[in-house]
Amino acid sequence: MSEAHGNSNGIMDISIIGAGPAGLFGAFYAGLRELKVEVIDALDEPGGQLAALYPEKYIYDVPGYPKVLSRDLVKHLVEQTMMWKPQMHLGERVQKLNRNEDGTITLGTDKGEHHARSVLICGGVGAFTPKKLPNPEFTQYENNGLFYSVKEKSIFRGKNLLVVGGGDSAVDWALNLEDYAKHVTLIHRRDGFRALQKSVTELMNSDVEVKVFYELKTIGGNGKVQSATIFDNRTKQETVIPVDAVILTLGFNVDLGPIKDWGLEMLGTRYIKVNRRQETNIPGVYAAGDISAEEGIEPLNLIATGFAQACVAVNFMYQHLNPGAKAFPGHSSEKKL
Numbered sequence: 313m314s315e316a317h318g319n320s321n322g323i324m325d326i327s328i329i330g331a332g333p334a335g336l337f338g339a340f341y342a343g344l345r346e347l348k349v350e351v352i353d354a355l356d357e358p359g360g361q362l363a364a365l366y367p368e369k370y371i372y373d374v375p376g377y378p379k380v381l382s383r384d385l386v387k388h389l390v391e392q393t394m395m396w397k398p399q400m401h402l403g404e405r406v407q408k409l410n411r412n413e414d415g416t417i418t419l420g421t422d423k424g425e426h427h428a429r430s431v432l433i434c435g436g437v438g439a440f441t442p443k444k445l446p447n448p449e450f451t452q453y454e455n456n457g458l459f460y461s462v463k464e465k466s467i468f469r470g471k472n473l474l475v476v477g478g479g480d481s482a483v484d485w486a487l488n489l490e491d492y493a494k495h496v497t498l499i500h501r502r503d504g505f506r507a508l509q510k511s512v513t514e515l516m517n518s519d520v521e522v523k524v525f526y527e528l529k530t531i532g533g534n535g536k537v538q539s540a541t542i543f544d545n546r547t548k549q550e551t552v553i554p555v556d557a558v559i560l561t562l563g564f565n566v567d568l569g570p571i572k573d574w575g576l577e578m579l580g581t582r583y584i585k586v587n588r589r590q591e592t593n594i595p596g597v598y599a600a601g602d603i604s605a606e607e608g609i610e611p612l613n614l615i616a617t618g619f620a621q622a623c624v625a626v627n628f629m630y631q632h633l634n635p636g637a638k639a640f641p642g643h644s645s646e647k648k649l
């Protein structure tokens with residue numbers, strides 16, 4: 313996504329796992345302290361839970377914003393973070409963390425390896441993977457007409473599109489792609505939507521063909537989506553509709569997954585134990601945001617606390633990387649950026 317700045321020996325000062333609010337703000341602070349930083353996230357877009365679970369909801373408890381749409385907060389965070397041009401590795405899941413003899417850390421991902429002098433884990437509730445339907449025949453259509461997210465709207469231009477789901481993403485994408493696609497059908501298994509009421513009203517007033525109590529039975533075609541068989545779950549009656557593309561937005565599964573096997577001291581199965589500097593038990597490895605907790609203190613899993621923890625972590629990481637230096641970064645208002 314972008315080139316890095318800082319030292320030039322290829323090794324990062326800080327690798328951040330997770331591009332949710334804590335990871336993004338951590339990357340901003342690392343940039344402010346002129347550290348060479350990268351962010352790795354399993355999702356295809358930054359924003360963590362805000363982007364994946366509630367992009368269209370308003371948030372009321374972020375300092376400085378009386379009310380902010382989740383998606384807009386992510387946009388501003390990304391803008392703030394990208395001023396330092398950190399390396400962004402999206403769609404990449406970290407599977408292994410090993411501390412080397414020289415104190416550096418190697419991260420193994422599903423795409424390769426990353427090397428860093430320190431690591432900040434901002435993994436939230438874990439890596440998200442899209443929920444899929446159990447149909448084995450769907451695999452052949454994945455990214456060949458069958459999608460779980462939308463990366464590029466233009467590929468739907470002139471297409472007959474079927475959107476499956478009843479949450480924010482389904483409603484949002486049906487509306488967003490209405491002007492690109494030839495025809496959009498949205499099916500949902502219930503008559504109640506889990507989306508922003510304003511968007512549902514917009515959907516009902518749009519040209520999107522909405523079919524409630526309908527589910528997807530199968531996809532037809534020869535390796536390329538050509539039709540979809542849908543059924544009314546009240547009568548079981550099936551209908552075959554000609555479509556070129558299907559977007560399944562059924563939500564996400566979250567799983568801390570491999571993080572539990574990295575030798576980190578955990579609190580239960582859900583939290584990485586940290587101290588007041590956000591340090592874990594592994595030297596050079598820190599954690600912040602929803603994934604971190606202090607022993608004996610009830611964690612407050614909020615965006616505001618994640619920001620503060622990321623700020624604390626990165627400034628003490630700076631001190632870890634520069635022994636003898638002050639952790640306190642000074643005031644940004646006194647810098648010329």
Ligand SMILES: Cc1cc2nc3c(=O)[nH]c(=O)nc-3n(C[C@H](O)[C@H](O)[C@H](O)COP(=O)(O)OP(=O)(O)OC[C@H]3O[C@@H](n4cnc5c(N)ncnc54)[C@H](O)[C@@H]3O)c2cc1C
Pocket residue numbers: 329330331332333334335352353354355359360361362365366370371372373404405406407434435436437438439440571600601602603613614615616618
């Ligand atoms: C519906 C809903 C509404 C909410 N409303 C509010 C609210 O109004 N106010 C508020 O303060 N908070 C709210 N929250 C909570 C808030 O979203 C979380 O506190 C916040 O997202 C935590 O940020 P984070 O950066 O720690 O983690 P996350 O946002 O969970 O981001 C973690 C990121 O790490 C990535 N990741 C995890 N493991 C790996 C791995 N192994 N490799 C690569 N990437 C990995 C994930 O893909 C994810 O993108 C809400 C939460 C939900 C679900």
